[in-house]
Amino acid sequence: MSSIFQLRKARVGVVHIGHAPYWPQFPGLKEELQGYGRIFEDMLGEQEVELVSGGFVDSVESAFAAAARLKGEDLDLLFCFLTTYVTSSSAATVILNAGGVPAVLVALQPLDKLDYSRTTTYMQLANDNICALPEIGGVLRRAGRPAAGMIVGTLRGDERATAQIAAWCRVARATAAFKRATIGYLGHTYEGMYDMNSDPTAFTATFGSHVRMLEMDDLAQRVHAASEQEIQAKLEQIHSVFTIADPFIDPVTRPVAPEHLAWAAKVAVGLDRLVADYGLTGLAYYYKGLDGNAFERIGANMVLGNSLLTGKGVPLSGEADLKTCAAMLIMDRLGAGGSFAELHPCDFADNVVLVGHDGPHNIQISEGRPIIRGLELFHGKAGSGLGVEFSIKTGPVTLLSLSQNEHGRYRMVVTEGESVAGAIPQTGNTNTRCSFGRPVAEFVEQWCAAGPTHHFALGTGHVAAQIASVANIMGIEVCHV
Structure with a gap:
């Protein structure tokens, strides 16, 4: 009888968004931002969910490809992790073509503040996570598919952001419970x-x-x-x-x-x-x-x-x-x-x-x-x-x-x-x-x-x-x- 108590886990997707024009201008930035994406995936991995990664997206073309992969995964929720300023075309293309899955926009800044006396453009871009939030949020609302939610904070040691991630995973569990039920x-x-x-x-x-x-x-x-x-x-x-x-x-x-x-x-x-x-x-x-x-x-x-x-x-x-x-x-x-x-x-x-x-x-x-x-x-x-x-x-x-x-x-x-x-x-x-x-x-x-x-x-x-x-x-x- 134990099989009746094996409750279905929520299937949660994650995609990391970057901005391709930055890569030739700032060597090493792409790799650094991809590393931050892996940290975020590790945070999701601590939740009781089945995690599906759509990878790193930095153009409309790669966004279409990621959406095609995610669309067949029967997701209950999608986290869209913004690694820097990104155009809404990259983020919205994934979200609008991933099969109607509700999406949460995530902007977790690596630093809690810039060292203003030493800040470079590179450093700002590595912490520019919130810059595109209003753009993407506005586009999704115009498209009739507003974001299910947004999480803003820092990437490390942010109890509020961590609690929000856990809460959204529980929300995914609740909606998933009715699928094929x-x-x-x-x-x-x-x-x-x-x-x-x-x-x-x-x-x-x-x-x-x-x-x-x-x-x-x-x-x-x-x-x-x-x-x-x-x-x-x-x-x-x-x-x-x-x-x-x-x-x-x-x-x-x-x-x-x-x-x-x-x-x-x-x-x-x-x-x-x-x-x-x-x-x-x-x-x-x-x-x-x-x-x-x-x-x-x-x-x-x-x-x-x-x-x-x-x-x-x-x-x-x-x-x-x-x-x-x-x-x-x-x-x-x-x-x-x-x-x-x-x-x-x-x-x-x-x-x-x-x-x-x-x-x-x-x-x-x-x-x-x-x-x-x-x-x-x-x-x-x-x-x-x-x-x-x-x-x-x-x-x-x-x-x-x-x-x-x-x-x-x-x-x-x-x-x-x-x-x-x-x-x-x-x-x-x-x-x-x-x-x-x-x-x-x-x-x-x-x-x-x-x-x-x-x-x-x-x-x-x-x-x-x-x-x-x-x-x-x-x-x-x-x-x-």
């Missing part, structure tokens, strides 16, 4: 939740992914086929990750009986098989069942298996929320985790709002070991089973909701805040105390007025800028709250 859709949306309803064709048109319609029978068959050896291995995994909790004062909670845990493990094995057999990148699911039948028992006991899969980079979203499944996938590939969540009660005294859900969750961003708690019922749903309870890590957080406007086009609603330490209800659900730098009532009003769905992906870190870059590349409107 299959998102499973199992069952139907929770009755009456109009905001959950989705058009799979519109989803494919926006993200390029296939939405695979699945039946409960597909999952049930794989659950019932689980072997005792597989179930025991899953139980060992569960015990290594979770802490088993006793019932709390909430009468809904109950002891975690061995047979309940074994059944949840069996369902988790079936989920692993479902993901593997259909090559799923993610799964949106909900099925109510009836009168304690097999489908109800399976549907009510998916939270453990879903949380384990979500923690491994295969997001699963409850109540058949296809949009939040996509939001969770984006957050995961940005390195922020992305847990299925909604607004819970406010704590007006402490100026926080509780954020969480009854599942599924991203256990990779849990503050400490997540807890398993037995539940006599799931409020508003059928069946009984096991719940997962935790807060996400304290510190910066980001909320991402994927919604739609009145024309049916997708839009992202995003905000940044803080996860703060403190008590949470012990009800078998996740709950995180979130503060947003303003009165909590004001935040809730502003968030809800922005038109999100009531579910969203809750992740660690402040990644709103990276989300905006993903949205820009995908042609999706983004609203910051």
Whole structure:
């Protein structure tokens, strides 16, 4: 089963741009600039991406040749490294003919400042990286293909530039995740939740992914086929990750009986098989069942298996929320985790709002070991089973909701805040105390007025800028709250 967790790396291209008229005038300059290009490639090589080099370009002719090479490489992002002043013809020719790949213009100066008393024209040209940025940026915008971004700084020891390079590689991972992806859709949306309803064709048109319609029978068959050896291995995994909790004062909670845990493990094995057999990148699911039948028992006991899969980079979203499944996938590939969540009660005294859900969750961003708690019922749903309870890590957080406007086009609603330490209800659900730098009532009003769905992906870190870059590349409107 390990193959299902081998996540696709982003394919990132790089091309170095120079200016051929300089070479006969300044011997050695070309070789020096090529050396700086190799330093930049080494920086990219430290990221978790597949790197494709288009080489050194210093004329329109060599730009066409580089574009032809890069066009067949199925790139997710292209870094255009400006080594000196270059004409826009060289840079734009590569970018506009490389197959529509989004491009980031990079101008990293070798020296943090010139030694003005000793500066020569050669030295200036070796540090003239930013000179062509406005020219190239303006030409790309006129061509209707504006640069996805720009990075300006120094070539060595520049933490800001290094962080931007890493951030853009994560953006490439997020957009790459939807390429050739299959998102499973199992069952139907929770009755009456109009905001959950989705058009799979519109989803494919926006993200390029296939939405695979699945039946409960597909999952049930794989659950019932689980072997005792597989179930025991899953139980060992569960015990290594979770802490088993006793019932709390909430009468809904109950002891975690061995047979309940074994059944949840069996369902988790079936989920692993479902993901593997259909090559799923993610799964949106909900099925109510009836009168304690097999489908109800399976549907009510998916939270453990879903949380384990979500923690491994295969997001699963409850109540058949296809949009939040996509939001969770984006957050995961940005390195922020992305847990299925909604607004819970406010704590007006402490100026926080509780954020969480009854599942599924991203256990990779849990503050400490997540807890398993037995539940006599799931409020508003059928069946009984096991719940997962935790807060996400304290510190910066980001909320991402994927919604739609009145024309049916997708839009992202995003905000940044803080996860703060403190008590949470012990009800078998996740709950995180979130503060947003303003009165909590004001935040809730502003968030809800922005038109999100009531579910969203809750992740660690402040990644709103990276989300905006993903949205820009995908042609999706983004609203910051």
